[in-house]
Amino acid sequence: MNKHVGIGFRKDFGTEFIEGSALKPAFVEVAPENWIDVGGFWKKQFRKVAEQYPVYTHGLSLSIGSPDPLDWEFLKKVKSFLSEWDVKVYSEHLSYSKCDNAHLYDLLPIPFREDAVKHIAERIRQVQDFLGRKLVIEIVSYYTPVAAEMSEVEFINAILQEADCELLFDINNIYVNGFNHGYSPTEFIDQLDLSKVKYIHMAGHDQVSEDLIIDTHGQPIIDPVFDLFEYAISKLPHPVPVLLERDFNIPELAELQEEMNRLESICRNTWQHEHALKA
Template identity: 35%
Template structure:
């Protein structure tokens, strides 16, 4: 399998991955789950970091909040980065706290110039503290707040201002496009692929409501065909580290590896086509 294709390391698979060391390119973990460095979880991560590159994916920094950065959270993240030496560190284009009180979700941002300046400043301070670039992930969205620009424009400008990279979650993009009538092609054309350091692929849930269908980013199912189509489109333009993300109703490891194998096949086919075109 290509070194660009990774899977999420989740507790139900810890022992099997330790014993079999499957041939994936890298592993991803949620940063906050490993801030405690004296339990079995960190022991497993430290062991596997000796076999695989590791990407740290944060969910609790609340970069879009009006609250200041939490210095304790930032210290713990910096300590984890120093201990694991990850290949990438990422967070979300969202917020989840106000007045020191936290909501257990990734809430939508108002895409305004004021929010752009505020979040860019926060990202710059995080990057200075970590001594490395931060990737920012586009969220799935169920509510659009009034703003002055679209999400893709906001994210692209955030990368230009702060020097951060982009974590392009194609499942989130598809979910938001259906929920809000967005155009995926326009979105991808606005994001500079040179700033994209990682791609996420996952499954969603289709919730039927009286007023229609709502797609929810649950990470609890195989990657949907429209998301694979978006991935083929991106692979035709660039080869980017790609994660199969599965967090709920976690299947047996072979199912996860089969999804990773499909991503690998799509990426490999795109690379072959690119090489053949270069020799014409």
């Protein structure tokens, strides 16, 4: 059993995971949107999972960066879901997926601007007040900036400060963004407000051209991202849960467990060392 590392629970391998013993995560993560209002076979399966593992969530449709109003009816359902399943973490993307009253079902990049910071921070505070918990926002991967007036790291730090929310530290996304936009991921990490980190995501990606990586979650984690992970967690003030995301091109579960084991091993080595230093 892993102590720190969880797995994104996917229907693609749900039954094999529940009935088998190939995967031994510390927790599971789901998108509430995929499970709200669901009954029948999949509710039974989800119940089995939730009885066995702590449940973390990673939302898709809050659209915290949208110009549109927050969807309070949707948020009521999210709140009910978080309560029903005793969810430990509710995380979401620092992006927008709805605009002009139309859902887009994917993550669009927000203009890195001061007015957007204030707009989003206000919305995060409203969501936090309503849910009675901190929102954990994720640094998303993006393929082009749009109308940026400040740097990405300034934008993220400003939101963390103004919204008083927590950070989902997606190491793969930082690697992808560094590659796509020509900056150093380690320097980016050094500039982030790491005191806000609540949770980490790790995943693989696809390089589609010489200068572009798409964040697909469809491949194993590559070694440079493992290295960046090791660097990143050595900077954290305390241990946090780590998630392995694999959404497409799913391999044998034993292969996922091997990736989780490697992450777990890095966590143990790094954080045991940190504790030893403190002692």
